[in-house]
Amino acid sequence: MTGAALALVLIMGGGANAATITPPSEAFAQNPGSDYFLADYTAYEAYLKTLASQSDRMKLVDFGKSEEGRTQWMAIVSSPANLAKLDQYKSISKRLAKAEGLSKEEAAKLAAEGKAVVWIDAGLHATETVTSQGQIQVLYRMLTLNDPETLRMLDDVIIIFAHDNPDGMELVSDWYMRNEDPKKREFGSIPRLYQKYIGHDNNRDSFMSQMSETTNVNKQLFREWFPQIIFNQHQTGPDGMIVFVPPFRDPFNYNYDPLVMTTLQEVGMNMHSRLVAEDKPGSGARSAAAYSTWHNGMERSIAYFHNSVGLLTEIIGGPTPTTVSLVPEVQLPNGDRPMPIAPQPWHLNQTIEYQYSLDRAVIDYASRNRERLLFNIYKMGANSIERGSKDSWTVTPTRIDALKEAGKSAKTNDTAVAFGRGGAIDPSLYKTVLQKPENRDPRGYVIPAGQADMPTAVAFLNALIKSGVDVDRATKAFKVGDKTYPAGSYVVKTAQAYRPHILDMFEPQDHPHDLEYPGGPPKAPYDITGYTLAYQMGVKYDRILDGFDGPFERVPDLIAVQPGAVKGSGKAGWLISHETNRSFTLTNRLLKAGQPVFWLKTGAKAGKDSFGPGAIWVPASPQAQEIVSKGVKDLGIDAVSVAAKPASETIALKPVRIGLVDVYGGSMPSGWNRWLFEQFEAPFEVVYPQRLDAGDIAKDYDVLVFADGVVPAPAGGPFRPTRGGAQPKPEDIPAEFRPWLGKITDETTVPQIAEFAKNGGTVITIGSSGRLATLLGAPVDIAVARTEAGKQVGLSTKEFFIPGSVLRTKVDNTQPLAYGLPQDVDVFFDRSPTFNLKASATGVARVSWFDTPTPLRSGWAVGQEKLNGSTAVLDIDVGKGKLLVMGPEVTQRAQSYGTFKFLFNGLLYGPAATKN
Template sequence: MTRKMAAIPIHAATALLAFAVAHPATAGEVTAPSAFFAQPPGSDYFLADYTAYEAYLKRLASQSDRMKLVDIGKTSEGRTQWMAIVSSPANLAKLEYYRDIARRLAKAEGLTGDQAHALAAEGKAIVWIDAGLHANETVTSQGQIQVLYRMLTQTDAETRRMLDDTIILFAHDNPDGMEFVSDWYMRNVDPKKREFGTLPRLFQKYAGHDNNRDSFMAQLAETENINRQMFRVWYPQIIYNQHQTGPAGMVVFVPPFRDPFNFHYDPIVMTELDELGSAMHSRLIEEGKAGSGMRSAAAYSTWHNGMVRSVSYFHNSIGLLTEIIGGPTPATIPLIPSTQLARGDEPLPVAPQAWHLQQSLDYQWTLNRAVIDYASRNRERLLFNIYRMGANSIARGSEDSWTITPATVAALQAAPALKESSVDEYGRPRTGPKRVDPALYGTIAHAPDKRDPRGYILSADQPDMPTTIAFLNALIKNGVDVERATASFAVAGKTYPAGSFIVKTAQAYRPHILDMFEPQDHPHDLEYPGGPPKAPYDITGYTLAFQMGVKFDRILDGFDGPFDPVPDLLAPPPGHVVGQGTAGWLISHRTNNGFILTNRLLKAGIRPAWLTDPVALGTEPASAGAVWIPASSRAAAIVTQATRELGIDAFAQASTPAGPQIALKPVRIGLVDRYGGLISSGWTRWILEHFEFPYALVFPKRLDAGRLRRNFDVLVFTDGAIPAPTGSPWKTDRSAPPPKPETIPAQDRPLLGVITEAKTVPAVKHFVEDGGAVVAVGGSTRLAELIGAHLAPALSQDKGAKALDTKQFYIPGSLLQARIDNREPLAYGLPDHVDVFFDKDQSFTPAASATGVHKVGWFDGPTPLRSGWAIGQERLVGTIALAEVDLGKGKLFVLSPEVTQRAQSYATFKLFFNGLLFGGAQAPAPVPAP
């Protein structure tokens, strides 16, 4: 007899563990997958969906004494995200005890080495193994079903040892995606007709594939749930994030990874990662499973902090990624001759052959076992080393320390060569790299002003405190300890008010802190000396404090003050209604949350306006764009609630402000998307919903139909929405062509179509000339050229027809500083310089006969790079990054930097928001439908 209890959700790091606990059962009582699902997972032409997976997890939890089930939160679509904890019954009975050991060792606070050794001897290795992050990578979810069953039922000595030594957290990263993708694949009754094709929408509600770029930001519900378990509840020493597909002609990519690695994290992470990766390869080869590759077999590096497996490095955990072939539809491993010669990065080549899903699941089982076995055999060492890395971070944050970056090396290389004999000690001509005086190490590499900070102070007088709170919450979601000042204090001769925030680096997650505050200095990575740049795996510059426009001071010496720890996620400090005037209120244009208030007023039928003359509010300097809200009882209720909730101040006025105003009105926004889903459009949906902008999705067929002013005031084309020919100065659209209508369900056919120069562009041009506004972001600023906006691409050759060679100009996802004219409505609320995200984007020069072009943002110096990597950045000098262009009765807003990048670049959101509201304000009244 067994019984089942409902799982209780965990929603805070300090919550007690709660489980769906069952009476112990023998292995024979555990239901096999083949007896539960409609077909055995791993069968050709079959995928289990999340509904069935969830039911199976509950069945297992009710039957096995080796597993307990935890609700870790809700998904973006409202499903429960489950995590199965697997270990021996004795360990499961003491989970809280072992979790506390893992926490104490990972935080490394107040422990001596001897105490840490004692805890490591008692503790259990914690291993995170997930599945399904990218839902179209179906091997991982289907494989997890088999892995769970086998770990719960096998009784061999190795399995018992693994269960005794480890606690394994089997999580599912994207329940919504598993349900959607599985059901999409299974839609055809005839198994032989089942295929994926192109999915009609993103497999994660907002981010699709970019749900694996959200880790340091943790905006998505699923990411926040995952991060809470990894960095605030369980502190695993190993984080295994499973993916597909493998390199062509191989079966699976397994670490080690290629360079570069990030300079902030502890090198122990890298050496342990290489060990574990090698153990995984070895186990595959021992079992005769050929076709694993490493390093040069794929492009994966360990630089970027945004991925599930890479964010772990900044938290002293071993982060793994594997990429395996396979799927429910049988496939073939092709014959690629270059993969058939054994080498260090591909020790056992695989022969070309037919390939079935169960074969991939067998490999997945071996890889999971290898990881758990490594954790078992190295249990004490893993536990102690996560302490050692945390203690190293605390020590480095407590004393003078330096991070050597490519800029440091370049400064040393620029020094004169060491004067020494032309021959070595054996009389041979001296060769090899340049040598410099070792004394320069102290004066250049360890220059006092180049020290790493002991901490960062974020003063309470931030220009946009709610955004600063969002930044601090991103740190807290990643387990960083934040403090708040209870009284004013002074550091380094500067006084800070009470309510200021402090982030000290003397804590275990110091690498993550530095990576969020300090500029990334990516190596000058070339295919060969003098050759073209080697493309990074992802972006190279992403400093979150820069992206969010947070103001902070770097403190180089030790400091303290009246600081209290922040216990959990923060809410913005309540704002206030300031003054007694009865005519209305003014609010600052400097806060992003001010747009939420504006949208609530517009929704209620209240018409705020922007003042075009500079106005000073409170202690902030005078600037244009203050929002005027005429008094009414409805407005008073909205303003009073919003100031408290959103952390913004409203300044009551005795009379209506003098001077010109831009009257706002409700704006009908059309956000362009396409069949299959455009990731940049998905992130923009998240932003629009978060800041309460109403919108409707618009697909190519609707654009092509014309008469767009009937339904829209503003159209938004995000990065990638406008295709471009290969070799042009514009980013090339890599989306798959849409499927034939007859191959997809009828409800998805309106999403079909492609944007074309022949049909779509004329319709969009007519929309603008008829009084509409277009906001074009990133690569979609190609519209400026297509609709005749008198702006020419500056980063091009052959009269704008061809892209620059990458050896001449190459900026792959970096942060640049742009000069801003904040007297222009498009830039209201911005400072005079702002950091913008630039990823192989374009900049512009006005045509000789240009009219109606308002230059809003441009690059005013030869070195605009703030964080990342840039080749030929001097070519940007004087070129236009942001512009407003008058066309007929309407406007085109050209936002070449990706101002909404992955919903991270809060510092530039105002450019997007201003374009939406200003574009609508300038439009004439809506044209009534006939």
């Protein structure tokens, strides 16, 4: 070794030898971060394996398969000494996060012994290419740098660099690089969603955990590693700036432990400070963008419900150079935009340097606050256990309104007023109003065994388990108060670390009345406001307000649906309840095999078993017996063998050919429906506008399904406007994708849809695609609208604004479209259309409607009284066919199991009701 080389080693403190680790510039066709270049996942994966083989600072772990079967990798980076004891540190992280059975003193000792765990991921939204390309460079630097700060970080912190969406990175990168001319490269014309089913909504799946990738990530976050900080990186940043960095604007969800919010502000400001100190201007927080911390469905926000600090950055940049625009308002510094940036050309390598600084800032914070982070996650977990073990109350806007109302007639606190604290009221109202005994938070929830759709109840419980919630099962019957529950019932107690998440899944969200300014229009939320999962899924449960116990055992892992059974000994056939969603799967299997299946209009009885309207009747045959016997076991539903065909009038079902309408680039609501159809084994094909425009639709399809947003709606009208940009020219994309081009148009497509329906086809619309009802001449008016210059236009948001909430509707479950549903059902409603029947209407049936001026169950609703009396779900005759209009989003992000039956019934009922 030369003297100069030896001196360099001494100065750098030894450590990793960069010469033995392959730099990105040598591992890829071009250096990631170069203009007009994107590395794909195949190359990224190969590089991870190379790094793992060369560095003692990194362990590469496979943490699951994507929906398309690619491996999701996480690179665990720390000092070699820490990597040698990963299991020990993982155990400490888990014990502190779960907080069970730990004293404050024991937790302090573990915090002193443990290492902070920081999760930093990339690629969730694949067209946000900065995150994946930058992670390559960040990884290399963390494995090769030997400066004191890096070595301290590696010693104090275990950093998990993970990739959220391998399929998307492969698709987007390969699409961008397909053009040999760099100046012609783009990814705005990608033909399909960058996650197999749901594209951008993969960051709305966190609490439901339907997609494989989400389940894999949640397992690491809340069942394996329990990181104290979860950093989820995105783009693009606010206009005229480089990057949005936390803290976020209000409101935040009222279920959080306040310590998670204050820590979030600490970390966020540390990130801003590092950028400013490194002369990297253009960061903004809070009012700089719309991001809030209300909704549980996103990766960084589900973290808060688990006492972890969730971080989101939104940064500009990409492989094609761009410019920083000049926006006058953001040139004036303030507390949310401390250091404005001048307009200038901008390149991907500059963005990566910002990303590197932000990652370092987060890791540095974790290093300097290692023991605090570890102890505080215990503290928050212990707080949750304590709150769930005694009477406690969550203060929400509705309760504050009640407090203010009570205060109007109560004596004012004169001392408070004298000292300038206007608005103070009688302090005794705190107890009598905010802490009413009947308003206290539950100690737990009981999900009784034997409810009508037990497989859906199990799906709900599994969503909780996937996100780290502890669920118990009763080994024997038990009693709470005056009610006895059967063995096999499930119990979710709130005295556990993830109590905020539990409350958020069972209790209604009470979103504040958030205005742009006093007396002004409502401020649009970031995403949605009401989503209570137990409501959406139609799960039956009891809220238990007092402490309780019983013969309970902890469920060790995901719950398998208990096999169903064939009861009875009759030989004529089988009766099956319509109340379980999985009866649709069994029906699809029977129809696929050519077996007759009927719905009984008035239901039936078989011994002690009663079946409501729409009960499924399957005549006996050897093949049907095989399908039914196997199906009830697989699906967890029961069938009753009877000696004679029931006397009820029947609807004979037919095998159906379903056309699920999609558009070039992919529709997320349509993609969710595609996933649903696969799960419930519905026979379908994806159909694009060009095929509809060609006519003769009945040649290939019996049913057309138009998901929310698939039918375009103009801005300013009564239907929520459609998103989506310009489509590419046919000559600019490969020939295989050209048949996907086109849009549904009033002039060309709608007449073909009308012809299809008039000749016996079934058209199903969901959400804003209900615009087809007006285009097809249905005898209905849009309920929440006004007429101006002969046209119906939408109401102002000050008059009517329901931006994603759960509402209650009435249901006529004697109608085929509503078979199996209860008489009252919770629907997801996001500025959805509802209808009034015209006085002259014929051939129209109201299936579900609003019967109260206060239908809001969870979320936020301005002008909800305007829905009273309007119809949400319609069954309309169109010639020989059917138009089935479902205004609410009955398959919202595959969460609303409680309303799936509207769609499932429509797929079978429409063709069965065809007039010959």
